[in-house]
Amino acid sequence: MTRYTIDPQRSQVWIEGSSSVHPIRATATGLTGWFDLDAEARAGARLAQGTVEVAVDRLRSGNALVDRETRRRIDARRYPAIVGEIVAIDAVRDDTLVVRGTIAFRGVTNEVPGELVVRPIDGGVAITGEAAFDVRRWGLEPPRVAMLKVHPMVRVRITITATTAPTPADGPLDQRKP
Numbered sequence: 001m002t003r004y005t006i007d008p009q010r011s012q013v014w015i016e017g018s019s020s021v022h023p024i025r026a027t028a029t030g031l032t033g034w035f036d037l038d039a040e041a042r043a044g045a046r047l048a049q050g051t052v053e054v055a056v057d058r059l060r061s062g063n064a065l066v067d068r069e070t071r072r073r074i075d076a077r078r079y080p081a082i083v084g085e086i087v088a089i090d091a092v093r094d095d096t097l098v099v100r101g102t103i104a105f106r107g108v109t110n111e112v113p114g115e116l117v118v119r120p121i122d123g124g125v126a127i128t129g130e131a132a133f134d135v136r137r138w139g140l141e142p143p144r145v146a147m148l149k150v151h152p153m154v155r156v157r158i159t160i161t162a163t164t165a166p167t168p169a170d171g172p173l174d175q176r177k178p
Contacts, residue, residue, distance in 0.1 A: 001036040001037065001038050001048070002036065002037060002038065002164055003034060003035075003036050003164065003165045004034060004035055004036075004037060004050075004124055004125060004162035004163065004164060004165060005033075005034050005162060005163055005164075005165040006031055006032055006033045006034065006035075006052060006160055006161070006162045007124075007161045007162060007163060008029065008030045008031055008032050009029070009030075010161035011029070011030075011031035011158075011159060011160045011161055011162075012027060012028065012029045012031065012158070012159050013027065013028050013031060013054055013156065013157070013158045013159075014026075014027050014156070014157040014158075015027070015059070015154055015155070015156050016154065016155045016156075016157075017142075017150065017151060017153070017154040017155075018150075018151045018153075019148055019149060019150045019151060020147060020148060020149040020151075021147070021148050024061065024066070024150065025061060025062075026059045026060060026061045026067075026070065027059070027060060028054045028055075028058040028059045028060065029058065030054065030055065030058045031052055031053065031054050031158075031160060032052070032053050032054075033050065033051045033052040033053050033084075034050055034051065034162075034165060035048065035049065035050020035051070035052075035086055035162070036048055036049050036050060037050070037089075037118070037125070048086050048088065048089045048099075049085075049086055050085070050086040051083060051084065051085050051086070052083070052084045052158075052160065053081050053082070053083045053084075054081065054082050055080060055081050056071060056074050056076040056079065056080055056081060056082060057071065057076055057080065059071075069143075073140065073143070074105075074106060074140070075106060078107070079105070079106045079107055082103065082104070082105045083103070083104040083105075084101055084102070084103050084104075085101055085102045085104070086099060086100075086101045087099075087100040087101050087102060087111065088100050095117055095118055095119060096115050096116070096117050096118075097115065097116045097117075097118055098113070098114075098115055099113070099114050099115070099116055099129075100112075100113055100114075101114065103133075103138075105138040105140075106138050106139055106140060107139075108137070108138045108139050110137050110138065112131065112133070113131075114129055114131045115129060116128070116129040117129065121161070123163050123164060124161065124162050124163035124164055125161075125162055126159070126160070126161050126162075127158075127159070127160040127161075127162070128157070128158065128159050128160075129157070129158050130155065130156065130157045130158075131155075131156055132153055132154070132155050132156075133153070133154055133156060134152050134153055135152050135153075135154055136152050
């Protein structure tokens, strides 16, 4: 296994929803976290661990009023982050990992399956994935105001760029052998 650290400047999440009036989109950069991955394995189940986190206040729709209402509904002061944890990698197909994980959002944690495409890049890996979620699983009831009805299903896309990180056995960076 190799330890990777997420590059916040090169990692992003997109959330797309819909309403009876218009699409709803938000993006966030600044993802943080780490994961262990055997990028060379091509078959069989492998154990893995890791975490990815995005601060709720980094979600931006381009509309300050929508952003403020989103943070209010999420209760961002009480639940400032959305956290994903890897539970296991169940299978590998070509460059696609079938992953089980959890997402903690608004104080509720749910197990979620998904597929991630992993590509090696210079000094690390690039990971992309996409999944649909019903936000009611995390206790978030979509608003309904007059004729505006926000639908509960959202599509989440993620792009993570991660670089290899020293493992604790390696010691501090300045003490490792070249």
